[in-house]
Amino acid sequence: MESGNHQTLLNEGAARLLARASDSRSLARESLVPRITAAVEKYLLRHDPNTPQAEISKFIDEMQADDLCLIIACERGDENAWNDLVERFTATVRSAARSASSNEDAAEDLAQSIWAELYGLRTKKDGMPASKLAYYSGRGSLAGWLRAVVAQLAVDVFRKQSRLVQTEEDADLDRLARDANIGEGQPALAGIATPEESMSNRFAQNDMQQALNRAVQELAAEDRLLVKLYYFDNLRLREVGAVLGVHEATASRRLTRIQTDLRKRVAKILIDERGWTQAETEKSFAEVAQHLDTDLEGLLTKERV
């Protein structure tokens, strides 16, 4: 796209956006153009430099006109705009802070930190406050963006604590698994398997696990995200659907299809690259699954005790 055309498109888009806003806060078109340009660059041109003009216009027309005007007015030092921002979104920030905090005091601290970040306590080289408001593109809602800012800050603040908790949980699981094996005197299936069989099982498990790992990595991005959300993050299908923008029934159907695809892909890797036969593959699937099932049951039983 030619630079002149591009600029015209952005100028026109800014004018339309101002016209759409119920309160344009006396902003001039020129004050919006840099922000719109940045958003178009970030979400369109970076991913597709040849994005058609119509798509750029549509993108601008879908931006949150009122929220963007409010934020730009705040950045420009409009006291009324800042008061409106605080008045309208105090409840949002507090609610997000509560969700991300373990107690009321921590939530209050977090909310105050957010307002300080938004106001911009530091100053930039040009003397303007270095506010987080500069990062709001106007693409999503301002309330959602504030929630995201709160959530990110909460993650930063509580990351260390969360990691400690996670490590502790992992250690518990490892200990439970070890105790289960020690308690039995032997590995879970060792009671019914010879040493050769046990070793063979272990190799089969490793092969299968590696093949599965690869198959998952080769999935399409959205399918891989679905698998991660469901199996790694332990979300319910409803929540998975919310992230992916589909109904839980659709998420469920997709998951079933992915399981089938993965099984085929794992079998193909084992047969083509590891020299397994079809029968061996089928048998190993059943055995490995049974082994894992026993592992989980053992862990759960120990955990209850």
Next chain:
Amino acid sequence: MRQETNNEMDLLLRRLGRQDTAAPDDHLDADELNSYAENALPPAARVRYTEHLAECARCRDLVVQLSSSAGVLVAQETAKVSEPSWLSKFLASLFSPMVLRYAVPALGLVIVAAIGVVVLRNEGTVNYAPVAERREEAQPAQGRVAVTQPSSSPEETRPGFTDTAKSVNKSAAPDNTGAATGAAAPPPPNAAPIVSITTEVQDAAKKVEQQRADTKEAPAPKPTPTTEDLKKADADERKQPAENAVVVANEPAAEKAKSQETKAATDAAAASPASARSRDDTSLSALGGVATRRARREDAGEKDQDEAVIRTVAGRRFRKQGNVWIDTDHSSSRVVTSVARGSEQYRALVADEPSIKQIADALDGEIIVVWKGRAYRIR
């Protein structure tokens, strides 16, 4: 067999999920996370961020939080499918054989009955004044104030309602239009019932008043402004026997009402001519305003009916369809996000948009509200 194979894969994937995975160093910023969660990204950008999310547990976690907070739990796909299906279901149910066989004839009967009720009510309203005049013609010598109160609640029709004190108290209520007669003070303007009086009544009342004045037996005139007189009048009211008490014709049966009205009017004229005179002034003006008030009441009734169907809250207009309040700006093609009252999504939504809480508080039951281009179904 298929279920079995899926179970095996399910177990294998769960095992895989427990393994630690390396997270990328760079993360999505707040704007990208929010735009992803709100499904507001252009397709190319969305694919790119999906790639990142598939590998980054931290960003995934944030997107999950934001998705649930934003109340985007119902996907576009569902909404697009569910809205037409709701419409088609409704249409299908409308023309189902059962409906056509039973509901349509029943509906016809209801409509006929409703028309009958409306016609009868109209006739009653139109013929009211002539009926009152005919009654007066039948008893020309008796001063009479016909007080008719449409019975609107069981409480008003209960026995013993003719007690003076109760009548006065009740007359203060806006919906109780049973104004006092007899020795009672003139009714407040906002509680005036349909009052009908003729000039003969006035003459009769004046005559009786004069007789009473001559014999100095007349009680203190009610409308006089002195407090002593008012007190005396109150005392007189309390002492009056039952036949002099205020009679409010509140029975629905016409005959009973008629007899009570006649009795009340006779007693009132005989016992308290001065107050009758004062009342006459009020009644005369009330007579002129009967038609106006009746028209107002009819208008108010119509408005009530309209308000029962359409309400405006927080600048949005809602039409009631069944048990659902539907925003008049809502169209079936619009994507609807379901939010349960009291849920985390609901709290997040009303925190962001307090006006939606105002709407949800004002309207009971299910609501479909269109807010900032989005439709929310609040249950």
